[in-house]
Amino acid sequence: MSNLFIPNPKEAESIHILREVAAQFERPVLLFSGGKDSITLVRLAQKAFYPARIPFPLLHIDTGHNFPETIEFRDQLVAELGLELIVRNVQDSINQGKVTEERGRYASRNTLQTTTLLDAIEEFKFDACIGGARRDEEKARAKERVFSVRDDFGQWDEKNQRPELFDMLNGRIHQGQNVRVFPISNWTELDVWEYIKTENIAIPSIYFAHKREVFFRDGMVWTANEHVYRESYEEVFEKMVRFRTVGDMTCTAAVLSEADTLDAVVAEIRDSTISERGARIDDKRSEAAMESRKKVGYF
Amino acid sequence: MENRKLIKIATAGSVDDGKSTLIGRLLYDTKSLTTDKLEAIEKTSRQRGFDYLDFSLATDGLIAEREQGITIDVAHIYFNTAKTNFVIADTPGHVEYTRNMVTGASTSQVAIILIDARKGVIEQTNRHFFISNLLRLGHVVVAVNKMDLVNYDEDVFLKIKADFEVLVEKSDFKTDQITFIPISALKGENIAKHSELMPWYVGNTLLDHLEVLEPSDLHESTVARFPIQYVTRPRTEAFHDFRGFSGKLYGGSLKVGDEVTVLPSFTESKIKTIHFFDQEYSEALPGASITITLENEVNISRGDMLVKSSELPKSEKQISATICQVNSKPLKVGDKYTLQHGINRVLAKVESIDSVIHTDFTGEVSASQLKLNDIGKVNFRLSKPIHFDTYHDNKSNGRFILIDEGSYDTVGVGFID
Ligand SMILES: Nc1nc2c(ncn2[C@@H]2O[C@H](COP(=O)(O)OP(=O)(O)O)[C@@H](O)[C@H]2O)c(=O)[nH]1
Numbered sequence: 131m132s133n134l135f136i137p138n139p140k141e142a143e144s145i146h147i148l149r150e151v152a153a154q155f156e157r158p159v160l161l162f163s164g165g166k167d168s169i170t171l172v173r174l175a176q177k178a179f180y181p182a183r184i185p186f187p188l189l190h191i192d193t194g195h196n197f198p199e200t201i202e203f204r205d206q207l208v209a210e211l212g213l214e215l216i217v218r219n220v221q222d223s224i225n226q227g228k229v230t231e232e233r234g235r236y237a238s239r240n241t242l243q244t245t246t247l248l249d250a251i252e253e254f255k256f257d258a259c260i261g262g263a264r265r266d267e268e269k270a271r272a273k274e275r276v277f278s279v280r281d282d283f284g285q286w287d288e289k290n291q292r293p294e295l296f297d298m299l300n301g302r303i304h305q306g307q308n309v310r311v312f313p314i315s316n317w318t319e320l321d322v323w324e325y326i327k328t329e330n331i332a333i334p335s336i337y338f339a340h341k342r343e344v345f346f347r348d349g350m351v352w353t354a355n356e357h358v359y360r361e362s363y364e365e366v367f368e369k370m371v372r373f374r375t376v377g378d379m380t381c382t383a384a385v386l387s388e389a390d391t392l393d394a395v396v397a398e399i400r401d402s403t404i405s406e407r408g409a410r411i412d413d414k415r416s417e418a419a420m421e422s423r424k425k426v427g428y429f
Numbered sequence: 430m431e432n433r434k435l436i437k438i439a440t441a442g443s444v445d446d447g448k449s450t451l452i453g454r455l456l457y458d459t460k461s462l463t464t465d466k467l468e469a470i471e472k473t474s475r476q477r478g479f480d481y482l483d484f485s486l487a488t489d490g491l492i493a494e495r496e497q498g499i500t501i502d503v504a505h506i507y508f509n510t511a512k513t514n515f516v517i518a519d520t521p522g523h524v525e526y527t528r529n530m531v532t533g534a535s536t537s538q539v540a541i542i543l544i545d546a547r548k549g550v551i552e553q554t555n556r557h558f559f560i561s562n563l564l565r566l567g568h569v570v571v572a573v574n575k576m577d578l579v580n581y582d583e584d585v586f587l588k589i590k591a592d593f594e595v596l597v598e599k600s601d602f603k604t605d606q607i608t609f610i611p612i613s614a615l616k617g618e619n620i621a622k623h624s625e626l627m628p629w630y631v632g633n634t635l636l637d638h639l640e641v642l643e644p645s646d647l648h649e650s651t652v653a654r655f656p657i658q659y660v661t662r663p664r665t666e667a668f669h670d671f672r673g674f675s676g677k678l679y680g681g682s683l684k685v686g687d688e689v690t691v692l693p694s695f696t697e698s699k700i701k702t703i704h705f706f707d708q709e710y711s712e713a714l715p716g717a718s719i720t721i722t723l724e725n726e727v728n729i730s731r732g733d734m735l736v737k738s739s740e741l742p743k744s745e746k747q748i749s750a751t752i753c754q755v756n757s758k759p760l761k762v763g764d765k766y767t768l769q770h771g772i773n774r775v776l777a778k779v780e781s782i783d784s785v786i787h788t789d790f791t792g793e794v795s796a797s798q799l800k801l802n803d804i805g806k807v808n809f810r811l812s813k814p815i816h817f818d819t820y821h822d823n824k825s826n827g828r829f830i831l832i833d834e835g836s837y838d839t840v841g842v843g844f845i846d
């Protein structure tokens with residue numbers, strides 16, 4: 131038998147990072163949203179530790195406004211791989227009076243997630259939270275480290291980040307600090323899609339074209355249902371759509387699309403002239419929406 | 430994902446030489462700026478009263494950066510052409526110039542050093558080229574920018590080229606590793622299309638040049654080094670006795686049957702299997718994150734290193750290194766640090782400082798400390814031996830970082846001499 135293993139550099143780098151997390155931290159956790167990036171992280175973690183199990187749990191911060199397809203998918207994945215899943219609900223933070231539900235036209239629970247996340251970090255004493263953010267997503271994220279140190283308040287001090295040299299990762303922290311880890315920092319959206327395709331990774335059905343009740347606002351396609359605020363004059367249509375990112379229903383816009391296979395989706399992404407975050411209503415709030423959220427502890 | 434060629438680039442140059450503008454321009458010319466991003470740039474450029482598109486807005490992502498029109502922190506930007514994936518590190522040129530350049534260049538194979546055509550070779554140029562030389566980058570592009578402000582004059586370009594060639598002579602670079610291109614980042618001259626305003630320049634455009642570089646020429650191949658990151662013990666029924674050593678392979682390849690030595694115990698064994706996920710392989714190339722099992726029971730823990738028995742590295746407790754100080758707290762004789770060599774950590778004490786090196790290739794002076802941005806020769810005594818090569822012989826196994834014992838910050842990076 132002679133077979134040569136030729137590594138894929140981005141995959142190898144991500145695995146290296148995941149192993150460093152397992153080795154350098156006591157209580158790591160993988161932040162799992164049910165979206166394609168976190169699903170990709172799970173596959174990378176499987177590869178990093180095979181034949182052993184993934185040595186950390188998944189944490190899902192559930193806004194209560196997730197697409198049901200995502201939740202179903204999540205539960206299936208967890209059962210199949212024998213993973214430990216922790217769920218914490220934004221609704222509980224609202225009930226406890228820690229955050230207040232937003233009202234009106236652009237109401238979303240996306241920002242509220244931060245509080246629930248920080249509480250969960252404290253509850254379980256997580257010292258490393260692995261996330262699927264990529265530097266190509268957004269300008270503030272382009273400045274993000276692979277190991278990004280946060281203080282007790284989860285704050286990101288963007289002007290005072292540790293330099294990261296070569297692939298030597300320094301995860302040493304003080305009591306109360308924690309690290310956000312981004313193993314697919316250097317992947318692009320297209321890289322993720324091509325990887326899902328070559329690896330034949332299962333993803334939730336909402337990534338593929340399907341019929342859905344939607345309405346149009348600000349040049350974007352919004353899901354029409356009870357969780358999303360809609361003016362009486364905003365007319366509902368049934369359209370073929372799919373999602374490029376999967377977050378809270380209130381901040382994730384759909385795109386009109388007929389792409390119902392992975393090949394078609396990858397082809398569409400390759401030719402796309404709109405960025406993935408162009409469909410994120412949360413980023414449209416202002417030029418620096420992402421940076422402001424990151425500073426106070428957002429993913 | 431598709432195996433396109435991957436080229437990693439760092440930009441360098443002092444403040445306002447046009448680094449951010451150049452990157453924005455590359456994104457624009459390769460159609461990598463999506464309509465929503467382009468609209469945002471158009472809108473902000475208009476608000477500021479510019480009659481051109483300020484492409485630096487594509488990369489200057491932080492609020493403070495946009496307000497002040499400067500780059501504060503290293504940003505990583507991604508774009509691709511049909512044949513190549515590019516990663517560019519935009520490294521800002523002010524206060525923490527050495528730190529940012531070293532950080533950006535550490536993950537890159539190529540540096541683009543920008544020079545303002547009106548200013549020519551300045552102190553920062555020397556420094557950036559010195560760092561490119563210290564890191565032993567594969568290739569350097571000297572981009573003489575803002576040619577539009579000197580009437581696209583060939584003489585200006587030739588004068589700068591001649592000045593720079595003096596530096597090349599003093600460095601370890603061979604002349605074919607350096608390429609000079611006259612450009613205007615703002616106007617897009619010689620970036621993706623040949624400039625009609627500079628007919629005297631017959632070389633490649635910047636983008637064409639970057640595309641013809643081959644990562645294989647930019648990589649080094651030396652001897653195999655396999656630092657063990659993680660011991661994989663499934664303890665499941667199917668893999669009851671499985672004990673694998675997981676890590677990333679550097680420098681050279683490893684094969685099943687290779688005779689290997691485990692450091693620091695110097696135990697000898699043979700490679701039994703090589704795994705990647707649920708597949709077994711007979712050989713793995715450098716860069717692979719794999720799991721290896723050995724023929725016999727060997728006591729191995731994280732931080733140990735596996736090498737071919739015929740290619741042992743040096744094992745010493747006393748090392749000399751060139752250090753770049755990347756923190757405002759100076760490095761002094763007697764200071765103690767955690768030294769992280771790859772993934773392995775030991776304690777290190779500064780025994781003596783030989784010198785601070787002039788970054789214009791004019792020699793060195795003796796010094797009692799290294800301040801932020803200084804590059805100097807330092808001798809350390811370690812709590813335990815490390816198993817290293819010189820950076821010159823084997824980049825991956827010849828470098829380390831210094832971690833401050835109080836703040837836990839990364840305060841220095843070292844290249845073992
Ligand atoms: N005329 C001219 N101006 C340029 C050129 N490249 C950059 N600039 C301007 O120089 C200034 C600094 O550019 P910037 O990209 O922010 O420089 P950085 O500090 O190196 O990132 C900006 O006002 C740019 O518009 C060029 O080729 N020609």
Ligand SMILES: [Mg+2]
Binds near residue numbers: 485500
């Ligand atoms: Mg800049």
